[in-house]
Amino acid sequence: MNILLIKPETVGIFSYTYLVEHEPLEMEYLYTVFTAMGHHAVIYDRRYELTSMKKKLKEVKPDVVCVTGYITQQKLVIKYCDVIKSYDPKIQIILGGSNVEINYANYFESKADFLYHLSGLENQKKLVSYIEQEKHGNTSISLKDIPGICYRENGEWVVNPKVVETPADLPVPDRTYFYKNKHRFRYLCFRPLALVKNSYSCRKACNFCFCTNRNSGRYACRSVESLVDEIASLDVPAIHITDDDFLIDRDYLKEFIRLIKEKDIHKKYLIYGRADFIAHNEDIIKEFAEIGLSLIMVGLEATSEEELDSYNKRVTVSENEECIRILSENNVICAGLFIVHPGMTKEDFKKLYNWIAARNIIPTVSVFTPMQGSAMYKKYEDQMIDRDVTKQDLFHCLLKPEHMSVGAFTREYYKLSLGLAFKNRKSPLYKDNNYPGAVLYIIKVFFVKLKRMIVL
Ligand code: B12
Numbered sequence: 223m224n225i226l227l228i229k230p231e232t233v234g235i236f237s238y239t240y241l242v243e244h245e246p247l248e249m250e251y252l253y254t255v256f257t258a259m260g261h262h263a264v265i266y267d268r269r270y271e272l273t274s275m276k277k278k279l280k281e282v283k284p285d286v287v288c289v290t291g292y293i294t295q296q297k298l299v300i301k302y303c304d305v306i307k308s309y310d311p312k313i314q315i316i317l318g319g320s321n322v323e324i325n326y327a328n329y330f331e332s333k334a335d336f337l338y339h340l341s342g343l344e345n346q347k348k349l350v351s352y353i354e355q356e357k358h359g360n361t362s363i364s365l366k367d368i369p370g371i372c373y374r375e376n377g378e379w380v381v382n383p384k385v386v387e388t389p390a391d392l393p394v395p396d397r398t399y400f401y402k403n404k405h406r407f408r409y410l411c412f413r414p415l416a417l418v419k420n421s422y423s424c425r426k427a428c429n430f431c432f433c434t435n436r437n438s439g440r441y442a443c444r445s446v447e448s449l450v451d452e453i454a455s456l457d458v459p460a461i462h463i464t465d466d467d468f469l470i471d472r473d474y475l476k477e478f479i480r481l482i483k484e485k486d487i488h489k490k491y492l493i494y495g496r497a498d499f500i501a502h503n504e505d506i507i508k509e510f511a512e513i514g515l516s517l518i519m520v521g522l523e524a525t526s527e528e529e530l531d532s533y534n535k536r537v538t539v540s541e542n543e544e545c546i547r548i549l550s551e552n553n554v555i556c557a558g559l560f561i562v563h564p565g566m567t568k569e570d571f572k573k574l575y576n577w578i579a580a581r582n583i584i585p586t587v588s589v590f591t592p593m594q595g596s597a598m599y600k601k602y603e604d605q606m607i608d609r610d611v612t613k614q615d616l617f618h619c620l621l622k623p624e625h626m627s628v629g630a631f632t633r634e635y636y637k638l639s640l641g642l643a644f645k646n647r648k649s650p651l652y653k654d655n656n657y658p659g660a661v662l663y664i665i666k667v668f669f670v671k672l673k674r675m676i677v678l
């Protein structure tokens with residue numbers, strides 16, 4: 223069969239920058255799985271390819287279209303389904319990805335045929351085999367036997383139960399697409415950059431976190447050998463490990479470091495990790511830094527015990543302080559993640575600025591967002607002043623601020639974020655930024671968006 227794999231265009235503020243761009247790894251995985259099954263798969267990455275949807279459909283003549291997407295792209299993905307079905311109702315549409323995995327019911331109104339609500343791909347193979355059999359009038363596979371899918375029966379959606387999976391089942395991704403487009407993929411000065419997926423979910427349970435609820439809330443990771451083999455095979459200087467928390471286990475990390483040294487691999491690593499682990503495992507961070515650890519995105523979140531407890535973070539302010547010291551002393555960039563919440567006064571914004579500015583941190587500040595699918599969503603659902611999922615991008619004020627208007631809160635937020643970015647403008651992380659080029663890019667994106675409003 224012909225299978226079209228759609229990576230949607232970026233929505234929101236991220237679409238206006240090319241300074242943080244990642245390969246469409248989920249699509250490369252699907253490409254790998256489907257080509258191994260003998261299908262003809264094509265990646266259509268709408269972030270870079272300006273061909274219209276209809277033209278692409280005409281070109282590829284797909285039997286099946288797979289679409290990925292995040293919560294902010296939900297409405298866009300639903301619109302794609304309309305365009306695909308109006309082009310050819312026989313095309314079978316499968317929606318998957320992080321948002322569908324948990325918020326699959328949000329897509330019940332779409333024209334999709336199947337919703338895939340799992341982290342792994344084993345059952346996706348069964349679904350595609352089912353579609354192929356259907357096409358040829360042979361039906362030895364039954365939809366009810368495929369876990370983790372939603373499908374329609376007599377006009378009603380049927381939701382098959384989930385199964386807990388492990389990323390050990392994922393194939394080694396075919397990186398043909400990556401190597402063709404390698405120049406695009408970067409995290410600021412780290413480029414070219416490859417993504418490596420090594421785990422599902424997280425063992426911790428911060429209440430604002432969406433990721434921890436994936437894979438039915440069960441953490442699972444690959445063997446350290448398979449991770450190192452994949453890294454060794456990549457012809458890139460920098461690797462972004464997508465694990466929500468890569469600093470899970472001392473022994474795992476020790477073995478990782480040992481194998482990287484043994485195989486004489488020289489790359490830079492960007493990871494996510496927790497402050498408590500960093501604070502209590504200085505020796506591991508030191509050794510990891512020696513083999514290339516360059517940046518850790520670490521959820522510091524807040525500057526008081528009270529706020530940290532309110533997020534069920536289970537980290538103390540002194541652990542956060544210790545983490546910042548250790549990373550700084552080992553020359554690892556501390557990309558600290560912070561949250562501003564609706565209870566903050568103008569004074570609190572100033573205090574937060576001063577706290578961050580006084581430390582060696584390159585921060586990203588998010589607005590407290592009860593993301594649908596996180597533990598706290600139910601608590602805040604009724605208080606949300608804006609239900610537009612496109613705004614669940616962590617940059618929008620979705621709850622009524624207690625001490626100021628939404629406009630004033632938004633101004634304070636941008637003042638804080640831009641002020642901190644300006645303060646850190648000389649950081650080596652930004653050394654490759656080409657600002658005139660960035661302005662031209664914004665203008666280009668504006669025109670592309672305009673064009674797509676007319677022809678999708
Ligand atoms: C790297 C990353 C980014 C990169 C972009 C990566 C990319 N390739 O496009 C950057 C930094 C730009 C980014 C931006 C954003 N991100 Co982000 N990001 C991630 C991160 C860390 C890894 C994603 C990734 O590439 N994984 C690798 C792939 C292989 O794994 P996967 O996506 O899970 O896919 C698996 C399955 O879902 C399945 N699958 C995926 N798609 C499909 C489709 C079909 C049809 C099928 C059958 C299966 C399938 O295949 C894979 C096999 O395991 C995740 C957190 C995480 N650990 O997952 C957050 C995450 C995906 N991001 C998130 C968010 C919210 C955003 C933003 C909206 C906001 C923000 N402030 O960050 C923006 C929006 C960007 C946009 N595209 O519009 C959320 C999404 C939540 C949701 N409900 O959708 C996540 C889960 C983190 C979180 N905060 O909870 N992000």
Ligand code: SF4
Nearest residue numbers: 424426428431434466
């Ligand atoms: S915020 Fe980080 S540590 Fe907390 S549950 Fe999510 S991934 Fe785990």
